[in-house]
Amino acid sequence: MDDIILEARHINKYFHDPVDVKVLSDINFSINKGEFVTVTGKSGCGKSTMLYILSTMDTDYEGALFIDHVPMANKPEPELARVRNEKIGFVFQFHYLLSEFSVLHNVMLPGLKLAKYPAQEIEKHAMERLNMLDIGRLAYKKANQLSGGEKQRVAIARALINDPCIIMADEPTGNLDKKNSEIVFDIFRQLAGERKQTLLIVTHDQEFAARTDRIIKMEDGRIIK
Amino acid sequence: MKLIFSIARALLLARWRQTLVAAIGVAFSITMFVSLLGFMSGLNEMMDALFLNRTPHIRLYNEIKPAAVQPILMSPVYRSGYHFIHSIKATGSRQGIYNGMAILDALRRDDRVTGISSRIVMQAFFNEGTVDITATVNGIEERKETALFHFEDYIVAGDALMLEKMPNSIILGKVLAEDLLVHVGETVQLTTAEGERFPLKVVAIWQSGIRDFDKVQSFTSLGTAQKLLGKTANYITDIQLKIKDITAAPAMAREYNHLFRVSAQDVQTLNAEFETGSFIRSLISYAVGITLLTVSGFGIYNILNMLIYEKMDTIAILKASGFAGRDVRRIFISIAMSIGIAGGVTGLMAGFLFSLGIDQLPFRTTSLPTIKTYPVSYDPFIYFIGGIFSLASTYLAGWQPSRKASRIDPVVIIRGK
Ligand SMILES: Nc1ncnc2c1ncn2[C@@H]1O[C@H](COP(=O)(O)OP(=O)(O)OP(=O)(O)O)[C@@H](O)[C@H]1O
Ligand SMILES: [Mg+2]
Numbered sequence: 001m002d003d004i005i006l007e008a009r010h011i012n013k014y015f016h017d018p019v020d021v022k023v024l025s026d027i028n029f030s031i032n033k034g035e036f037v038t039v040t041g042k043s044g045c046g047k048s049t050m051l052y053i054l055s056t057m058d059t060d061y062e063g064a065l066f067i068d069h070v071p072m073a074n075k076p077e078p079e080l081a082r083v084r085n086e087k088i089g090f091v092f093q094f095h096y097l098l099s100e101f102s103v104l105h106n107v108m109l110p111g112l113k114l115a116k117y118p119a120q121e122i123e124k125h126a127m128e129r130l131n132m133l134d135i136g137r138l139a140y141k142k143a144n145q146l147s148g149g150e151k152q153r154v155a156i157a158r159a160l161i162n163d164p165c166i167i168m169a170d171e172p173t174g175n176l177d178k179k180n181s182e183i184v185f186d187i188f189r190q191l192a193g194e195r196k197q198t199l200l201i202v203t204h205d206q207e208f209a210a211r212t213d214r215i216i217k218m219e220d221g222r223i224i225k
Numbered sequence: 226m227k228l229i230f231s232i233a234r235a236l237l238l239a240r241w242r243q244t245l246v247a248a249i250g251v252a253f254s255i256t257m258f259v260s261l262l263g264f265m266s267g268l269n270e271m272m273d274a275l276f277l278n279r280t281p282h283i284r285l286y287n288e289i290k291p292a293a294v295q296p297i298l299m300s301p302v303y304r305s306g307y308h309f310i311h312s313i314k315a316t317g318s319r320q321g322i323y324n325g326m327a328i329l330d331a332l333r334r335d336d337r338v339t340g341i342s343s344r345i346v347m348q349a350f351f352n353e354g355t356v357d358i359t360a361t362v363n364g365i366e367e368r369k370e371t372a373l374f375h376f377e378d379y380i381v382a383g384d385a386l387m388l389e390k391m392p393n394s395i396i397l398g399k400v401l402a403e404d405l406l407v408h409v410g411e412t413v414q415l416t417t418a419e420g421e422r423f424p425l426k427v428v429a430i431w432q433s434g435i436r437d438f439d440k441v442q443s444f445t446s447l448g449t450a451q452k453l454l455g456k457t458a459n460y461i462t463d464i465q466l467k468i469k470d471i472t473a474a475p476a477m478a479r480e481y482n483h484l485f486r487v488s489a490q491d492v493q494t495l496n497a498e499f500e501t502g503s504f505i506r507s508l509i510s511y512a513v514g515i516t517l518l519t520v521s522g523f524g525i526y527n528i529l530n531m532l533i534y535e536k537m538d539t540i541a542i543l544k545a546s547g548f549a550g551r552d553v554r555r556i557f558i559s560i561a562m563s564i565g566i567a568g569g570v571t572g573l574m575a576g577f578l579f580s581l582g583i584d585q586l587p588f589r590t591t592s593l594p595t596i597k598t599y600p601v602s603y604d605p606f607i608y609f610i611g612g613i614f615s616l617a618s619t620y621l622a623g624w625q626p627s628r629k630a631s632r633i634d635p636v637v638i639i640r641g642k
Contacts, residue, residue: 048640052639057544057545057634057636058636077549077550078551081544081547081550084545084547086547090546092545092639094639096538096541096545096639097542098235098539098542098543100235100539109232109546110547113548114547158546
């Protein structure tokens, strides 16, 4: 039991606009260290909403959330930011790179923010991650000169820079073609297999989900399996 | 903090054209502010030179007025009751300061006093053919008047020093000399109030720039004046003082009034209105400066709002990857401040150059013979205030947009895609 990384207890979430709607009800589950979990479900069932809560970006919910055994309730905003910085890597459907910076600098940014290592070391780590994802040659390009698939790989490298406890991704291949989706999925599998990286991925791709450790299936704001 | 600056710099460079315009706005207003204030302060200083430098801080004299304590009050018999006294007349026999030499001695020992010069002020007639022109003759200590009140600055012809060297010499106001049709080196006839006639040699012409003065004023040495009046060498009618701390003038005047039993007039009472003028000039400069800075502040406000609107995604990703709201606020505040600092420094330098330019423009006025170009002040305080204002206005302009940026909810942005 000691290797639980993330735990959700009785999480409820309402939207009040325009009328009160309960979008998540009684979400209970936990993720162990090194587990590769996918979340699936129909569009609009609340997957993204849940992921935003689990990633501490959304704090407007009922229930309890523990990350690395630490309760997230009532933490001030700067501390939550620190948790995201240190323990969570996030990959979005859209790649969200900073177009003002080079690829390398984009990957380094969360590391520089954490400031656990000196800048040279962070640069070395960033380079390692980029090489691992086979995009080391793009390191000095501007972020907006890359293709969609390349950008998503840079985003994954950035999520990895601080060696987070867990990586969360919201439909990371939703915006990619078949070939690039395969590459991204392969990377996730590789991370889970070789680095024992904990992963929580929201996806519509049943085929991909089937090849992971566990599938969380959602319907109308509930976990049904 | 280095990280915050590097992100701020990257965002700035991404929009360098707009940033440049905003910085130029700040620079322009600081330039105007500094040069305007410099010019206005220069004018104020010139006015100070015009009035204050020529005016003693305290003037001691014997005013002809009825005695405040009438003899009847001194008699013990009439102590009680209320006295109605009609037709009181001033004694007026004595214009000279009683015990003048003792007072001068006491003043010399007073270390609040930085300069003393004594005068004899008298009325006389100048005779020109059959016409008599009334004028004031001032017996002065020429050297001291020059040292304390810049007397020689107002000499437009001849040599003021001759006053001391040559007995029976006189300096005439310019208009008075014209009226009398005399030039330097010629002789004028003077009749005293007692009716005695003296020929005096004109050694210089004096011009204050105020026509009414130039028409009635003339100057001789103290010795000559005493001779004209038939008085001894210790006769004086006025003592003029310069003091260390001009703000203490009213208090000191009151003190001397009691101590020496003479009338004492201080510069503050004399120049109250003049101070108001200076104050209003400064006020106008500050108002114009602040208006300009407000306008340039809106420039910064706009560019920041635009930047924030454009960089929503960047802000969202920064927050998602671990930057707190306050980090985001610092980023945008640093953007505002760097615009402010760059614009402010440029503005201060441009303002200084502009002031140098104004300083070169010729400006001649008869009232100020020593001034040849427009007066400009380079008081460091003006530049200090300019710098502070540029920082304060950019900080204020950046405050609201930065706060807005720090409050952006990343979930809303990420969902909104
Ligand atoms: N800000 C909001 N205000 C009101 N309702 C919202 C808001 N955001 C989302 N919803 C609603 O909450 C429900 C869950 O949305 P969510 O985005 O979590 O779905 P999802 O499972 O991620 O869907 P998809 O697979 O299409 O991404 C939806 O019915 C949506 O309309
Ligand atoms: Mg979704």
